[in-house]
Amino acid sequence: MIAQVYGKRGATAVHRYDPRAKTLLLLAFLVLFFLPIRVGYLAAYLAVVVALSWVFLGIPNTLRPIRLILPILILVLLLTPPFYREGIALLTIRGFTVLSVNGLLLALRLMVRFSGITMVFYLFIGTTDPDQMILALRWFRLPYTMSLVLSLALGYIPTIRTLYDQVRDAHQLRLAVREEGSRAVGARRQGRGLFKRLREAIPILTSVLILSVRRIPTLAMALECRGVGRKNPRSSYHTLKRGGALLGEGVITAAAVAVLVISVLLFP
Amino acid sequence: MSDNQRKAGIAGSPAFRIASLAILTALTAVFTYMVRIPIARTGGYLNLGDVIIYFTSFTFGPVSALVAGGLGTAITDLISGYSQWAPISLLAHGLQGLVAGLIASVARPGKPATFNPFWLIAAVAGTIVMAGGYLIAQILMLGVGAALFELPWNLLQNLIGVVGAIPLTIAVRKAYPPVAKLRW
Numbered sequence: 001m002i003a004q005v006y007g008k009r010g011a012t013a014v015h016r017y018d019p020r021a022k023t024l025l026l027l028a029f030l031v032l033f034f035l036p037i038r039v040g041y042l043a044a045y046l047a048v049v050v051a052l053s054w055v056f057l058g059i060p061n062t063l064r065p066i067r068l069i070l071p072i073l074i075l076v077l078l079l080t081p082p083f084y085r086e087g088i089a090l091l092t093i094r095g096f097t098v099l100s101v102n103g104l105l106l107a108l109r110l111m112v113r114f115s116g117i118t119m120v121f122y123l124f125i126g127t128t129d130p131d132q133m134i135l136a137l138r139w140f141r142l143p144y145t146m147s148l149v150l151s152l153a154l155g156y157i158p159t160i161r162t163l164y165d166q167v168r169d170a171h172q173l174r175l176a177v178r179e180e181g182s183r184a185v186g187a188r189r190q191g192r193g194l195f196k197r198l199r200e201a202i203p204i205l206t207s208v209l210i211l212s213v214r215r216i217p218t219l220a221m222a223l224e225c226r227g228v229g230r231k232n233p234r235s236s237y238h239t240l241k242r243g244g245a246l247l248g249e250g251v252i253t254a255a256a257v258a259v260l261v262i263s264v265l266l267f268p
Numbered sequence: 269m270s271d272n273q274r275k276a277g278i279a280g281s282p283a284f285r286i287a288s289l290a291i292l293t294a295l296t297a298v299f300t301y302m303v304r305i306p307i308a309r310t311g312g313y314l315n316l317g318d319v320i321i322y323f324t325s326f327t328f329g330p331v332s333a334l335v336a337g338g339l340g341t342a343i344t345d346l347i348s349g350y351s352q353w354a355p356i357s358l359l360a361h362g363l364q365g366l367v368a369g370l371i372a373s374v375a376r377p378g379k380p381a382t383f384n385p386f387w388l389i390a391a392v393a394g395t396i397v398m399a400g401g402y403l404i405a406q407i408l409m410l411g412v413g414a415a416l417f418e419l420p421w422n423l424l425q426n427l428i429g430v431v432g433a434i435p436l437t438i439a440v441r442k443a444y445p446p447v448a449k450l451r452w
Contacts, residue, residue: 034408068349072410079413110411114352117409121351145286146335152290153297153339160291160298194314197305198432205299205319205432206439212295213440213447219287229282 014056014127018241019136021253026124028257032264033116039109041267046116053123065122066115073111080107130154135240144234152219160212167207285452289335292328296320296340301348305428317341318429319436321365322394326387326437329451330369338362352409360401368394387434395426 014022032045053062081103091099128136134147223229241249300317317340325333341357371390399422406415440447 065349072414075417076410076414079417080411081413083412106411110409110414114409118352121354122349125346125351145282148286149289149293149335150339150343152286153293153343156290156294157297157343160294161302164298164303194305194428195431198428199435201303201305201316202432202435202439205303205316205436206443209295209320209323209436209440210444210447212291213444213450216284216288216291216450219291220281220284223283223287224281228286 012056012127014052014123015129017127018246018249019128019132020139020240021249022124022128023136023140024253025256026120028260029120030117032260033113033120035264037264037268039105039112041263042109042112042116046112046119049116049119049123053119053126057123057126061126062119065118069114069118072114076110076114077107080110131238132240135236135238138236139240148228160208163211164204164208167211168204171204171207280452288328288450288452289332289339292320292324292332292336293340293343296324296336297343297347300341300344314425314428316428316432317344317361318364318398318426319432321361322368322387322391322429322433323437323440325365325369325390325394326372326384326433327440327447327451328369329373330366332452333365333369334362337365356402356405360398360405363401364394364398367397383434383438387437388430391426391430391433395423395430398426399423 029045029049033042050062081099084103084106085097085100087100087102089097089100090104091097134150137150138144138147240246296317299320300315303316305314305316320340321333321337324336328336338358338361341361342354345351345354345357368390371393372384372386374386399419402422403415403419406418410418
């Protein structure tokens with residue numbers, strides 16, 4: 001499922017870059033966007049991230065997260081200034097300051113911060129293979145059992161989705177047969193309230209939950225047959241980079257973090 | 269399976285715990301991302317993720333709800349392109365499930381398939397934790413104005429979760445009584 005977001009498998013240097021190093025860079029950028037530096041400099045860092053996304057993920061993929069967060073950005077621009085009315089007033093209605101310089105600057109800072117966080121996460125997710133991500137989390141001491149839960153859950157999402165579709169179709173079919181036809185039922189549903197719709201969904205949810213929960217003992221037995229739960233160490237057939245390749249990317253990451261730190265110190 | 273695990277029943281085995289967490293996490297992700305109820309006139313949607321989180325906390329206990337609630341919603345954020353919210357969802361929904369599960373497990377009813385009044389207290393506490401967590405994160409990321417605008421939606425989302433989870437829990441326990449043995 002995450003593979004829908006993850007594009008160009010292994011296509012660019014950033015896609016092949018070590019996921020541990022990318023995680024450290026992600027954290028560095030996240031901290032950066034929360035630092036109290038000038039809005040203009042924050043916008044410059046955002047421009048760097050957008051440019052990286054443009055180069056490594058392409059224009060359509062770069063525009064996708066921006067389109068998704070656009071309504072939130074508009075909301076921030078409209079709703080932040082009335083809460084911060086200090087500074088030179090730019091717009092006053094009947095003695096009430098609606099827009100001030102400080103309020104506008106804060107709104108811009110929040111917009112740049114949120115856009116930056118969004119783009120950094122999008123770049124990370126879009127260029128990191130989910131399997132590599134789980135290996136990186138294990139390297140950062142995530143317990144083996146938790147990474148197994150994550151892998152199994154990702155594998156089961158399409159199965160449960162299909163199960164839900166089948167159960168819903170079966171319920172709709174029975175309802176259509178019993179009543180006056182699916183089109184008429186659908187038309188009547190348009191006008192129904194939220195809680196009524198929820199009540200109608202309960203039988204479907206009950207069926208899906210029971211069918212899903214009944215799979216747990218079977219999956220548990222399958223896991224036991226594969227030796228899960230024993231004390232002996234687990235082997236892994238997928239490994240992360242080691243030796244020279246890791247050292248090289250570690251040096252590049254350290255240099256990038258150093259550049260970020262120096263730039264923040266020089267342009268506070 | 270070791271002797272201790274046999275004594276504890278199937279729910280005591282590590283393989284069972286991994287299997288139950290994986291299935292419940294996948295259920296939470298599917299119900300958050302794919303199963304949605306449209307809101308009339310606004311064109312918006314409410315998801316049923318909180319229904320599954322409260323169901324998990326009432327039926328499977330606090331640890332299952334912590335992991336399934338946190339991981340399931342974080343996976344949804346990653347899939348749907350809102351990956352910036354994934355760490356916040358992991359914490360807010362995970363703690364929501366943990367708190368609701370802890371309170372719900374204080375008093376268990378005599379009959380498993382009946383309403384437990386502690387579920388309401390658990391749901392209120394879960395709502396406070398989840399909505400409060402998002403509010404703090406949104407104040408830091410989006411400012412007070414946008415955070416306060418989002419708050420009623422988070423509360424409505426939780427209300428849907430509670431209203432859906434209570435009949436769902438009773439229905440599942442009535443239709444499939446062995447579910448009570450799967451708690452750990």
